[in-house]
Amino acid sequence: MSGARRIVCLTEETVETLYLLGEQDRIVGVSGYAVRPPQVRREKPRVSAFTSADMPKILALDPDLVLTFSDLQADIAAELIRAGIAVHAFNQRDVAGIRAMIRTLGALVGAVEKAETLAQGYEDRLRVIAATSRAGPRPRVYFEEWDDPMISGIGWVAELITIAGGEDAFPQLSAQKAAKDRILTGDDVIAAAPDVILASWCGKKVVPDRIRQRPGWQAIPAIRNDRIVEIKSPLILQPGPAALTDGLDTIVAALHGV
Incomplete structure (x- = not known):
């Protein structure tokens, strides 16, 4: 050995x-x-x-x-x-x-x-997944890594959203390595108007009702159309094989219903 x-x-x-x-x-x-x-x-x-x-x-x-x-x-x-x-x-x-x-x-x-x-x-x-032809425009995606304060997705998550056929709602933040540099406000998300909200609260269970009840968020397309999807943190928040397999597959299913 x-x-x-x-x-x-x-x-x-x-x-x-x-x-x-x-x-x-x-x-x-x-x-x-x-x-x-x-x-x-x-x-x-x-x-x-x-x-x-x-x-x-x-x-x-x-x-x-x-x-x-x-x-x-x-x-x-x-x-x-x-x-x-x-x-x-x-x-x-x-x-x-x-x-x-x-x-x-x-x-x-x-x-x-x-x-x-x-x-x-x-x-x-x-x-292969990135080259897959999909009907319609790319859905705009807000990935929430933490809820209080609200933190958007890190680099590899944003890349996987793009590979899955989506558009990261906050590409300027995904380049920031530290979570403290990816903090945003509720108004930021309202302005971004995501079509889908993916949430993975780093080791604790996501509560969709808590997301729906945020002030002003009823105007967000993802809330109106009930497109809030939890991704278990071991599948997406670890920068390793899980993210490239089950994590990515979960994103594809959330965006395209497959």
């Missing part, structure tokens, strides 16, 4: 990727949010949330590599590095970055060819 042999994954997407590469035996610890594939919940010990981690538990697993994601896990990464643990911090925020993550992870575990096949397969899949 080449590459890292004892890996702790502190976010979901690297867990799913390692399983898809057939390299799951290397995983010795995972995030508490890891749910894909379903067997991970019974096969791997949970050692972290998203912005916090059980450091003694991680160190006791004697990992030779810990995989983290984004600036929100920077303090965890720093503590692990000070403890002498090798850390790779991913920071992908778009579809190309997701494919690059897969290829990089393959290199880290000595599965370069399998990773290339997986990444290329997703690239081909997205190209």
Whole structure:
């Protein structure tokens, strides 16, 4: 076995990727949010949330590599590095970055060819979906990542909306990596007049009635036509395979009723 042999994954997407590469035996610890594939919940010990981690538990697993994601896990990464643990911090925020993550992870575990096949397969899949001919104009889509304050969708979500045949209502915000830079107001959404509202409230259940009852929102086409669709956060808010498969398929179904 080449590459890292004892890996702790502190976010979901690297867990799913390692399983898809057939390299799951290397995983010795995972995030508490890891749910894909379903067997991970019974096969791997949970050692972290998203912005916090059980450091003694991680160190006791004697990992030779810990995989983290984004600036929100920077303090965890720093503590692990000070403890002498090798850390790779991913920071992908778009579809190309997701494919690059897969290829990089393959290199880290000595599965370069399998990773290339997986990444290329997703690239081909997205190209086919994007090229699918659909009747009528592109529906304008507001993706809500959080409800209070209201936060619009990040880069890879906006890209997937476009690939699915929609038009992101707030393209200027999707380029912002930090959630605080994607905060908007109810009036912003009213002015954008989305045809569809997709909501994924980052780990809590979406309540459509709460969206419908916002002041002035009855004028929004998506509200008038009852086109509010929840997408479970593990399917779309993790920048990994789930977003490119089940997440994208859910968006296509929401926009085109298939």
